Amino acid sequence: MKLTVLGCYAATPRTLTNPTSQLFEIKNQMFLIDCGEGTQVQLRKHKIKFSRINHIFISHLHGDHLYGLIGLISTFTLLNRVNDLHVYGPKGIKEIILLQLKASASYTSYNLYFHELESKESELIYEDDHVTVRTIPLAHRIYTNGYLFREKNSQRKINIDEVKKYDIDVCYYQKIKNGGDVVLEDGTVVDNKLLTFNPEPEKSYAFCSDTVFNPGMVPLIKNVDVLYHESTFLESEAHLAERTMHSTAIQAATIAKEAEVKHLVLGHYSTRYASIDAFKEEAEAIFPNVLLADDGISFDF
Incomplete structure (x- = not known):
């Protein structure tokens, strides 16, 4: 189980930092999670084969999680892609992408399928012989889901x-x-x-960004191997977290502790901070196994 962080900063792209996008690998499959600006450049930089990406999961329709998607879809056509592409995201994502394709008279060379989400309850949205994916309803300014990836390991x-x-x-x-x-x-x-x-324990990964502090998600992510939880602010800016419906590092660590996860990965940092080291320091006061996401870093679990 491998997580490659392509971008993990909030709001706007900068010279050395990118908005949210991740590549999650499990059972020899690749899943792209969120697609902020610069995602395809990061994919090239880290030598990831575009043709292996067949499923893209978008958490919500804010630009720092979405604006790279139309570019990636268009590039797939320029690369003569033939594999089907499945996009999962909030209702409205199909209209957004198809309008851009129509206005630019661009048509995909492959089948493009949209799986639009509306439910405020957790639901199974993807399943094959090896992996399941469920939504994790989050509490943000607009309709938002996290995603829970769980390995199927039924063979003895x-x-x-x-x-x-x-x-x-x-x-x-x-x-x-x-x-x-x-x-x-x-x-x-x-x-x-x-x-x-007995088979090896099933590995699991929960992606949770963006959300205000939300203990209601704890039962859905109980005992997962890895939790990625947004930590936009430090505790000194907790008032901003509440106002913008984001979380602090301490709040992310509190969720990890209550859910009894094995590892917590922090990300979605506000670009107001010169260093991200303080996020780890604050979170470790609550939960011991804290990792800091950063653009280009990979974690093997």
């Missing part, structure tokens, strides 16, 4: 010593991984638990 691990002891043919291995028992030639039934180990 083969205990090769036991399998060899019973002289079981390799053709039964997939059945064993799927939890099936094996019937030997003499009719003996070998219980699956004798032939396998």
